[in-house]
Amino acid sequence: MLANIRIVLVQTYHPGNIGASARAMKTMGLTKLVLVNPRCFPDPEASRMAAGAEDVIDNARIVNSLAEAVSDCVQVVGASARLRSLPLPHFDEPEAMARELVANADDPVALVFGRERFGLTNDEIRCCSHQVSIPANPDYGILNLAQAVQVLAYETFNAWRQQPESLYRHPRPAEERQPTREQLEHFHEHLGRVMRQSGFLTQPHARTETQLQALFSRAQPSRKELSLLRGLLRSLEPDSTVARSTSEDDRT
Known part of the structure; x- marks a missing residue:
């Protein structure tokens, strides 16, 4: 350890x-x-x-x-x-x-x-x-x-x-462990892209994205929970971006 x-x-x-x-x-x-x-x-x-x-x-x-x-x-x-x-x-x-x-x-x-x-x-x-x-x-x-x-x-x-x-x-199973910083970074990039595509962010809102990043830092989602969130974001994306998102998700 x-x-x-x-x-x-x-x-x-x-x-x-x-x-x-x-x-x-x-x-x-x-x-x-x-x-x-x-x-x-x-x-x-x-x-x-x-x-x-x-x-x-x-x-x-x-x-x-x-x-x-x-x-x-x-x-x-x-x-x-x-x-x-x-x-x-x-x-x-x-x-x-x-x-x-x-x-x-x-x-x-x-x-x-x-x-x-x-x-x-x-x-x-x-x-x-x-x-x-x-x-x-x-x-x-x-x-x-x-x-x-x-x-x-x-x-x-x-x-x-x-x-x-x-x-x-008896270490915790992998799915119960916290994601790496790289995995979280992919998630935040994905979240930001979906927010912009949906019209939730119509211009740069650094403060909004920072606050959401802090929210997920406090929540400390497990790897399994982060995977569920990525799946939710993929379901909200236009069809043209699904393949790209899936490819990125494979890296996590």
């Missing part, structure tokens, strides 16, 4: 922070590190700061975008201050986040951390299914990147450690 939990660092500026984050991960049994466009990596400073977690550094995967890093994940939690302009489900307590993350770790899940100076962009937050904040001193709530990784990695490890043994041996 821990092998399905990945830490994603987006555009990390200081290579030493990558090494320190790897060390924080390994102390909590996490080994999957994905780096999105790091400024300088590989780098001797990253290996030096890893201090025994060089294997995590050596096996880190480098990708070009956050979407690529989490496309196969069923749950993606972005560590950030609460952004009320983006109505994603939000965990105010890391402990609650960790329990849910571990509960879905039959499939890949991710904890995402942004840049040292300004964190994640709004577009990157939209790649996530949830947000989480770390409670801290309201007068000085600034955490170093590796410190934030350590806090959330600890909560995740603790939640995993307290799971009943039966959950390790």
Whole structure:
């Protein structure tokens, strides 16, 4: 289960922070590190700061975008201050986040951390299914990147450690699991197309589509439920687009 939990660092500026984050991960049994466009990596400073977690550094995967890093994940939690302009489900307590993350770790899940100076962009937050904040001193709530990784990695490890043994041996059937971010993206594209074809959206309505995406993030449909929704959308499409939609659905 821990092998399905990945830490994603987006555009990390200081290579030493990558090494320190790897060390924080390994102390909590996490080994999957994905780096999105790091400024300088590989780098001797990253290996030096890893201090025994060089294997995590050596096996880190480098990708070009956050979407690529989490496309196969069923749950993606972005560590950030609460952004009320983006109505994603939000965990105010890391402990609650960790329990849910571990509960879905039959499939890949991710904890995402942004840049040292300004964190994640709004577009990157939209790649996530949830947000989480770390409670801290309201007068000085600034955490170093590796410190934030350590806090959330600890909560995740603790939640995993307290799971009943039966959950390790009897994972949920595939149809009951949550869809991946890629599958959800196909669904949202399909939904947007049907809304435009039906005349529900007569001009760009980014806010409407964002709110609907947030609604389905809160609902957390299973793969079977998402398949039913895709079938409903296909039934509403004109005949000329059914074949195209069916082809897209095969990818999910």
